[in-house]
Amino acid sequence: MIARPVQFADSPLRQWVPCMDVLSEVLKAVKLDGAVFFNGEFSAPWCMREPDAPTMASFLSAQSKHVIIFHLIAEGRGHARVEQDGLAVPLVAGDIVMFPHGDAHLMGNGPPVTPVDSAHQLQQVLAEGRVLSQFGGGGELTKVICGYMTCERHLSQVFLAGLPPIIKINIRDHASGQWLEDTLRYSVGHAEASGPGGTAVVAKLSEALFVETLRRYIAQLPPAQTGWLAGVRNPEVGKALALLHRRPAQPWTIATLANEVGVSRSVLAERFRHYLSDTPIGYLTRWRLQLGAQRLTSTHKSVAEIAAEVGYESEPAFNRAFKREFGLPPARFRAHSKSARKKDNTGTI
Numbered sequence: 001m002i003a004r005p006v007q008f009a010d011s012p013l014r015q016w017v018p019c020m021d022v023l024s025e026v027l028k029a030v031k032l033d034g035a036v037f038f039n040g041e042f043s044a045p046w047c048m049r050e051p052d053a054p055t056m057a058s059f060l061s062a063q064s065k066h067v068i069i070f071h072l073i074a075e076g077r078g079h080a081r082v083e084q085d086g087l088a089v090p091l092v093a094g095d096i097v098m099f100p101h102g103d104a105h106l107m108g109n110g111p112p113v114t115p116v117d118s119a120h121q122l123q124q125v126l127a128e129g130r131v132l133s134q135f136g137g138g139g140e141l142t143k144v145i146c147g148y149m150t151c152e153r154h155l156s157q158v159f160l161a162g163l164p165p166i167i168k169i170n171i172r173d174h175a176s177g178q179w180l181e182d183t184l185r186y187s188v189g190h191a192e193a194s195g196p197g198g199t200a201v202v203a204k205l206s207e208a209l210f211v212e213t214l215r216r217y218i219a220q221l222p223p224a225q226t227g228w229l230a231g232v233r234n235p236e237v238g239k240a241l242a243l244l245h246r247r248p249a250q251p252w253t254i255a256t257l258a259n260e261v262g263v264s265r266s267v268l269a270e271r272f273r274h275y276l277s278d279t280p281i282g283y284l285t286r287w288r289l290q291l292g293a294q295r296l297t298s299t300h301k302s303v304a305e306i307a308a309e310v311g312y313e314s315e316p317a318f319n320r321a322f323k324r325e326f327g328l329p330p331a332r333f334r335a336h337s338k339s340a341r342k343k344d345n346t347g348t349i
Contacts, residue, residue: 008155060126077090098210
C-alpha cells in the first residue's frame with residue numbers, strides 16, 4: 001500500500017513573517033543542535049532500519065533530548081515507511097523525508113530483503129569518524145544523506161505535536177531547493193573536515209533546513225485546519241504567539257496582549273480558542289511551566305530564581321502551578337530527572 005505524502009508549494013515571503021517569528025522564538029528555547037550527518041550508498045535490493053528516537057538518543061549520548069531524523073535522496077530512488085503503519089512513501093532524487101517524532105522506520109529499494117540495522121552504521125560514524133556507509137545487492141544505486149538533530153524534549157512538543165509521523169518534500173521542485181541541497185552537502189563536508197567551529201556551523205545549517213521544511217508544511221495546511229501550526233499561520237494568533245514566546249515573563253493580560261497585536265480582546269480570545277482550544281493566558285501558563293521544567297533540568301539555578309525568570313511573582317505560586325502540571329513539586333522534579341539521567345547514562349556509548 002502506497003501512502004500519499006503531503007505536497008508542498010512556496011508562498012510569498014510576506015505571508016511568512018508571523019510564522020518565522022514564532023518558529024524563531026520557539027527554537028531559541030528548544031535549542032535545536034547536535035546534528036550528525038553521514039552519506040549512504042546503497043545498491044538494490046537494499047533495506048535499512050532506523051531505530052526510534054530514544055534509541056538514537058542513547059547512541060548520541062543525549063538521553064534527555066529528542067532526536068529528529070531526516071534523509072535526503074541525493075541520487076536514485078527508494079521508499080520509506082514508519083515501521084508500525086506499513087504505508088510506503090515513494091522517494092526520488094531530491095526528496096527530503098523527515099521523521100519529526102523519531103519513529104522507527106524502514107527505507108529501501110527493490111525486492112524485500114532483511115533490513116540492515118542503521119544503528120551500527122551510526123556507531124561507526126561516532127566512534128571512527130566515518131561519513132560513508134555502503135551495502136546492498138549490487139544493483140541500482142541510491143545515494144542518501146542521513147541526518148540526526150537533537151532538541152529539548154518537552155519544549156519541542158509545542159510544534160512537533162502538530163506534525164504527522166513522516167513528511168516529504170522535494171527540494172528540486174522549488175526555487176530554494178538548490179540552497180537546501182547545498183546546505184546538506186556542505187554539512188556533510190564539515191563533518192568530514194571537523195574544523196574549528198564546524199559543529200556550530202552544522203547545527204545552524206540544520207536548524208535552517210528544519211525551519212524551511214516546517215515553513216513548507218505549514219504553507220500547505222488546508223484553510224480549515226486548526227492546531228498550533230495552523231495558528232502560527234494566522235496573522236493575529238501568530239503575532240500573539242510570537243510575543244508570548246519572546247517575552248514569557250512579562251505580566252501579560254488579555255488586554256495588553258490584544259493591544260500589542262492590534263485587535264480587540266474578544267477577537268483575540270475567539271481566534272485563540274479556534275486554533276488552540278485555549279485562552280492566551282492559559283497557553284502562556286503552560287509554556288512558562290515547560291520553560292521552568294527545562295531550566296530545572298539544565299541549570300543549577302534555585303527554584304526561586306527560575307520562578308522569577310518564567311514570570312511568577314513568588315516561589316510558592318510557581319510550586320503550586322508546577323505540581324498541578326507535572327505531578328511533582330519543582331525540587332522533587334529536578335531530583336527525579338537527575339536520577340533518571342544517571343540511570344540512562346549507565347552503559348551508553
